[in-house]
Structures are given as structure tokens and as C-alpha cells.
Amino acid sequence: MKGKEKRIVRIRNRLSITFLIVIILASFFIATRIVYSQDYADSDFFSFWLAGRMSFTSQYLYQPDQWIEGHHQFGAEWISDPTFLYPLPLAVLFYPLGSLNLGQAYVTWVLLSMIMILVSLYLLMSPGWSESSKHYVFPILAGVFLFRPTIITLKNGQLGAAFLFILAIIIYLWEKGRWLEGGVALAFLSLKPSLGLSITAMLVLWLLLARKWRAILGFIGSSAGLLLIGWLVDSSWLRDYIQIGSQKVVQNFGYTPTLWGASALVCHQGLKCRTILGGIVAVLIIIISVYLFSSNGIDLAPSSMVSLIIPITLLLTPYLWVYDQVLLTIPIVLVMMKMSDKGYPYLLSSTIFLFFSLVAAGLVFIALQVKIDGWSMLVPFLTWILVLGVLFSKTRVANSLTPR
Helix, strand or coil: CHHHHHHHHHHHHHHHHHHHHHHHHHHHHHHHHHHHCCCHHHCCHHHHHHHHHHCCCCCCCCCHHHHHHHHHHCCCCCCCCCCCCCCHHHHHHCHHHHCCCHHHHHHHHHHHHHHHHHHHHHHHCCCCCCCCHHHHHHHHHHHHHHCHHHHHHHHHCCCHHHHHHHHHHHHHHHHCCCHHHHHHHHHHHHHCHHHHHHHHHHHHHHHHHHCCHHHHHHHHHHHHHHHHHHHHHCCCHHHHHHHHHHHHHHHCCCCCCCHHHHHHHHCCCCHHHHHHHHHHHHHHHHHHHHHHHHHHHHHCCHHHHHHHHHHHHHHHCCCCCHHHHHHHHHHHHHHHHHHHHCCCCHHHHCCHHHHHHHHHHHHHHHHHHHCCCHHHHHHHHHHHHHHHHHHCCCCCCCCCCCCC
């Protein structure tokens, strides 16, 4: 009997290795198709690649003349911004890709992004979370890769997959009780302040209330390390970056797929109206969330807390774009797993991600009509409603059709 069991284990290991190789080869093929089907010198990724290439030279990322000259040097005609819009430590981390030629670096980054998405899903659906996780693998894979934010993230070479990966690691580590290591990972969210600072601030507040001092210690130490990396490259970068980032937020206020963008559409771009309307709705969202958090928050699992914070961040942060909504993968997957555990019919729970993919795709047609993608904020709004409904529901659904 033992010999038979060993053979079964060997067969499973070989199948796993074969499956992994197929996934990597398929991801590489898709990455090359994505990159070489477009003018990648005029892509979002070019900014990250150029920043990595310039990070260890005498060129300064926050000097418009040098930044624009870098675009011209490598044949980029589209210059989205007069300087680099991200913290200097991010440019340092992109140095390995900056050492490659642009095409190779772009393919590598898209490939890494797909792998990070897949690993994130694995961490979120690992066997310890739910016995029925295996039944949701294909519905979730279909949902995530048909999700408009995922498609844009991969096509444009954006950072969303990396931040999804960071958050998945944080959840995984904290669920395992490894608070120090999760706190170290938390600091890396600051590499995209427009997205990461809001999430970080709310998670740090939760950690303080829950007295998770090891996580706080890890976060402080890791943050200091990132600041030191930037300071070693250029001691004045932080001052310049804060000024540049503030200007960008003001320029795009009311034109993004957030609560503020939707308010601007309702108010026909009136500044006073959209500020008041957006402010009122934002306060209501915060009050509802704080009320539920105050009665349940400290006892919430890390996965639940992160899933609650992500849609709130995507709704209330002034400067975000549709590709940032790829982070909704986390709360959507959590909701599917929670619905399974609470006995919801499998046909309902397994199609949640596909539903959000269809909603996100449908909102494109509205954006084409009004010329602004403000109504795409409905995706994080609906996610927030769903998370609240499933997360804080105390009831179980009878007669589950979930396969066992």
C-alpha cells in the first residue's frame, strides 16, 4: 500500500510540475503577444523602464529637461508627464529591468505581472482558507483575466499586479501570525503613494487598535529602509517629489473613476458642487464603515480587513485610474470564498467575478458617451456593498448547492 501511495505522490508531483511549466510558457507567449502588438515606446511602462535606466546615472528623474530628454533619446513620442511621478526608491527597484532593452524589459514585466497575479490567487485560495477553494479556480481565473482593470494593467505595463501581490503576501503572512514580516511588506505600498498611502494609513490604524506591535515595528523599519535607498541616490528627492505629486492630484481632480469623478459628472464639472456632493457621500461611506468596524473591526481577520479597505480606498482617493481597480481581486475572491462557506448556491458564488467583469466592460460604453470614465467607480462601490453584505452577515444559507 505504501508503494502505491508513493507512486500516486510522484504522479501528482509530475503533473504539478508539468502544469507549472505549461502556465509559464503560456504566460510568456501571451506577454510577447501583448507587448509586440503595440508601440511599447509610447506605453505607461516606458516611464518605469526609463526611471530604472536613469536611477544610477547623473540624470535626475524630477528634472523636466532631463526626463524629457530621456524620452527623446529612446524614441518615445508620447510624454505623459514632465517628470517621473513615483518615489525614487521605485526607480531603484526597476534598475534591473532598466538594464535590459525596452522590448525585453516590457515582456519580462508583463510576464512577471501575470505570475504575480497567479501567485496572489494561490495565496488567497490556499487550502487552509476553504475546503471548496478548488471548485472556484477556473471561475476566478476566468473572471480575473477578463476583468478590464487586469487587461489594462497587463497591456499598459502598469504596477497593479505588483501591489496586488504585495497585499496578498501581507494577508497570507498575517493570517499565519507572522506580523513582523507582513509589516515589512506593508511599507512597499508607499511606492505608489496615490494608491498605497490610504491603504497603509487605514491598516496601520487597525494594527494600532489591535496592538499588533510587531507589525508596526516591521513597517517602520522597512519604511526607513526605503527612504534610505532614495536618500543614498539623491538626498533632495523627497521634497521635489511631494511638490510634483501634489500638482498632479490637483490637475486630475474630478476626472478619475472615483467618487469624485462621478460627482463631477453629476455636477457637470462644477468644482463647488462636486466637492460638496463627493464630500457628503464620502462621509456617509466612512460613517457606515466605521460603525461596522467599531463593533467588529479588531476581531476581523486580516483578509477581511484588507478586503474592506480596498474598495473604500478606490472610491475616496482623488487620483486613481481604472487599472488600479485590479486590487478588487482580493475582496471579490474573499467574498466568493465567504459565500461558499456560508452555504450560498455554487452557481451564484462562482459567478461573482464574472459579474464584475461584465459590469466593468459595460461601463466602458458609458465612458465613451460622456468622454470621462467617472462611472467606473461603480465597480468598487458595488464591491464595497457586497463585502459589507457578506462579511457582516451572521446567517447561513440553507440547502447549499456548492459541490463537495
